[in-house]
Amino acid sequence: MPVAKVHRISAASPDDVSGIETAIASGRIDPKGVIAVLGKTEGNGLVNDYARGYAALALKLMFERYLGAELAAKICLVMSGGTEGGMSPHWTVFERAEGEGAERPALALGRAHTAALPAEHLGRLPQADMVAEAVHAAMRDARIDDPAAVHFVQVKCPLLTVARTAEAEARGAAVATKDTLKSMNLSRAASALGVALALGEVDRGKLSDAQIGNDWSIWSGRASCSAGIELLDHEVVVMGMSPAWSGSLSIDHAVMTDAIDIEPVRAALSRLGLNSGGQLNSSQRGRLTAVLAKAEASHDGRLRGNRHTMLDDSDISSTRHARAFVCGALAGLIGHAEIYVSGGAEHQGPDGGGPVALIVNRQAE
The missing domain is CATH 3.30.1330.160 (Cyanuric acid hydrolase/Barbituras, RU C)
Structure with missing residues (x-):
């Protein structure tokens, strides 16, 4: 039976994975069971926040040493830039193990990756639909049948750069915005509504492109979306409670x-x-x-x-x-x-x- 483990580990810099490696060396973390890492990294959190990519690369290279490139690529690396004020940079490592925990239901974890998002779909209903499908896949991975049992869905979504916009226009496609910063807002917005669709919080038949990033009366109470330059697809992590898990x-x-x-x-x-x-x-x-x-x-x-x-x-x-x-x-x-x-x-x-x-x-x- 699956058992969830969650480890919160301090980070001294965006590439400081030493705390995770120490936990692996001591047997506290089994890299084979890691399904996702959420990172809070210092940086501005905007389009040019390359600290996110730097952190993701450091984690990727570390996990490749233990797992090889193919297995390491399955781990969702969700880097959120910006630790303003007193917020402390850290990693949250989500691990799935096998065992027999004391209590059921318990925390259940699931993940999914989408295909690369065409630039012209960003901030529009096709992006929401893509994310909704990935949320359903992650729920199946978590063995959560009831959307009400889902308590948090973390999505890492892409943004537009000048180069990505030019590539779309060269194909004759029009993007939702040419403002790279606004593309972050629209990507988060469409992704959040994708979560809302998957969890039954929003009626797909009543949703339009015009509402995305404009109509604040529609929202998900369980979506968390972070946009970044370091990816073209979506990485989705579902967290909830399931009787199929113990711990x-x-x-x-x-x-x-x-x-x-x-x-x-x-x-x-x-x-x-x-x-x-x-x-x-x-x-x-x-x-x-x-x-x-x-x-x-x-x-x-x-x-x-x-x-x-x-x-x-x-x-x-x-x-x-x-x-x-x-x-x-x-x-x-x-x-x-x-x-x-x-x-x-x-x-x-x-x-x-x-x-x-x-x-x-x-x-x-």
């Missing part, structure tokens, strides 16, 4: 309605057995294996009635402001800042808010 790990999720809405997160922690009227104590923090979140500056420029300037800053992207802000809000609740906060939450939670997933060890150490 000590459990997952739940919350949806923040705005950037300081921590009470739904506190409620999810309580459902997972971490009851706290304030900040988690050291024992509770030890059981909290991973926190995965999305962050977005609200498009109306307001936060609970007051003006914010995240969208007016010409020097720093609003995604960078939002990541730091949400990480700080969550860190105040959790008690540390080694939190995976990904910026750009188009259709990922309500406008200005976002989904948060929490993975907890049900057995106190």
Whole structure:
């Protein structure tokens, strides 16, 4: 029976895989069971954030030493750039092992890769459909039958560069935008709606290209999408609960309605057995294996009635402001800042808010 293992490992730089290698050497991680690595890397998180590719390359080369190129290529490497504020760079390693855990249902993990996305499909319904199909494939891989049992779907999606746009136009195809930065927004938006389609949160018959990246009334409460220059396809990781899995790990999720809405997160922690009227104590923090979140500056420029300037800053992207802000809000609740906060939450939670997933060890150490 499959058992999920999740390891959160600090990183000293985008290429610092020494902590993972130490865990492999000690037998704590079996590289043959690793299905995905989510990385928070320092960088700007924008089109030219090559730290993501640098980190992915370091991980790829490391896993190739243990597994060979073919098996290493199956691992989803989801690098999210930008550790603004006090957010701490780190890796979250997801591993599937075999055994007989103490409890069922338990955390279940699945993954899928898509084909390369034609540039003209980015930010449009064909991209959403491609992602929806991959989510269903990852659910089958995780042995999760009920969409309601899915608590978080992490998607790494591509973006447009000038060269990719030129290639499409040479074929006579028109892209959704020639603005490379806006292409990140549209790719995340279409991918998020693909998750929503797969999980039954959105009706495909009522969805149009015009709504993608524009209609903030439609969203997924479980999608987390990160765009990057380092890939042309999509990498999809599904996390949920399944009776086909056993073990000590459990997952739940919350949806923040705005950037300081921590009470739904506190409620999810309580459902997972971490009851706290304030900040988690050291024992509770030890059981909290991973926190995965999305962050977005609200498009109306307001936060609970007051003006914010995240969208007016010409020097720093609003995604960078939002990541730091949400990480700080969550860190105040959790008690540390080694939190995976990904910026750009188009259709990922309500406008200005976002989904948060929490993975907890049900057995106190």
